[in-house]
Amino acid sequence: MQTESRKNKLEINKLQKRLRRHVGNAIVDYNMIEDGDVVMACISGGKDSFTMLDILLNLQKNAPVTFEVIAVNLDQKQPGFPEHVLPEYFESLNIPYYIVDKDTYSVVKQKVPEGKTTCGLCSRLRRGTLYAFAEEIGATKLALGHHMDDIVETLFLNMFHGARLKAMPPKLRSDDKRNVVIRPMAYCREKDIQQFAEQREYPIIPCNLCGSQENLQRQNIKAMLTQWDKETPGRVESIFKSLQNVSLSQLADRGRFDFENLPLDRTGEREAYAYDEAEISSSNLGHEALLKVVNLP
Numbered sequence: 658m659q660t661e662s663r664k665n666k667l668e669i670n671k672l673q674k675r676l677r678r679h680v681g682n683a684i685v686d687y688n689m690i691e692d693g694d695v696v697m698a699c700i701s702g703g704k705d706s707f708t709m710l711d712i713l714l715n716l717q718k719n720a721p722v723t724f725e726v727i728a729v730n731l732d733q734k735q736p737g738f739p740e741h742v743l744p745e746y747f748e749s750l751n752i753p754y755y756i757v758d759k760d761t762y763s764v765v766k767q768k769v770p771e772g773k774t775t776c777g778l779c780s781r782l783r784r785g786t787l788y789a790f791a792e793e794i795g796a797t798k799l800a801l802g803h804h805m806d807d808i809v810e811t812l813f814l815n816m817f818h819g820a821r822l823k824a825m826p827p828k829l830r831s832d833d834k835r836n837v838v839i840r841p842m843a844y845c846r847e848k849d850i851q852q853f854a855e856q857r858e859y860p861i862i863p864c865n866l867c868g869s870q871e872n873l874q875r876q877n878i879k880a881m882l883t884q885w886d887k888e889t890p891g892r893v894e895s896i897f898k899s900l901q902n903v904s905l906s907q908l909a910d911r912g913r914f915d916f917e918n919l920p921l922d923r924t925g926e927r928e929a930y931a932y933d934e935a936e937i938s939s940s941n942l943g944h945e946a947l948l949k950v951v952n953l954p
């Protein structure tokens with residue numbers, strides 16, 4: 658029994674370290690949190706936001722910069738929402754918090770025809786309320802609990818169903834420039850968060866209170882990614898990394914890259930890349946040898 662609990666503790670520590678490292682790296686890479694920031698941590702009561710808050714509070718203790726964390730929950734008045742859970746949790750942590758009451762549930766029910774997906778309008782209303790509240794309390798950053806899997810899923814959702822190469826950025830300034838959203842868990846995998854949340858035994862609030870089915874298209878993409886991840890571990894990480902490593906000239910967006918104006922310039926050195934690169938590397942031919950093979954002067 659004692660060995661079991663020691664093993665659990667070690668496991669939590671390991672996971673916590675990994676999550677903390679990923680969150681710390683994302684914060685540094687995107688300059689997410691600066692000295693004096695007031696970070697409004699948006700807590701829905703799901704595993705992701707609980708984990709984000711946990712890790713942010715942990716980092717706050719040792720960070721080289723001083724920042725404040727305020728937990729905020731938006732009570733959307735969904736039927737059966739256990740109103741006491743989050744205040745009790747925040748009080749147990751002894752951190753500043755707000756519960757914002759806004760009945761977006763009724764608005765969504767009224768406006769969206771039966772059988773249609775409600776998530777679009779619901780998210781827009783939620784975002785608007787949280788942005789306005791952040792300003793009200795003087796928060797300089799809004800932290801959301803999205804993770805790497807969410808980001809990669811969104812990429813495919815947008816590609817498959819919106820024909821756009823667009824994901825969910827680790828840091829975003831709102832269109833009106835009045836708020837900056839950060840996603841400190843952009844480098845964290847959902848499976849780690851899931852495991853961590855189970856071990857921490859957070860008082861998770863179910864996310865299906867609104868009665869809406871989880872978006873079927875997202876579910877399909879999730880299943881596809883899970884399968885890929887099983888067959889080729891590391892694939893989700895590679896896809897995410899590709900979002901950090903974009904070659905606009907190798908895509909086809911005429912608005913982002915000036916394909917129309919690519920004037921010839923033969924004054925510089927000739928490069929070998931015009932030939933079959935695979936052949937060059939597999940046969941280990943240098944540039945000189947290659948020119949002989951293709952009979953160029």
Ligand code: SF4
Nearest residue numbers: 775776779780867869
């Ligand atoms: S699942 Fe429910 S609460 Fe979540 S975004 Fe959709 S409608 Fe809103």
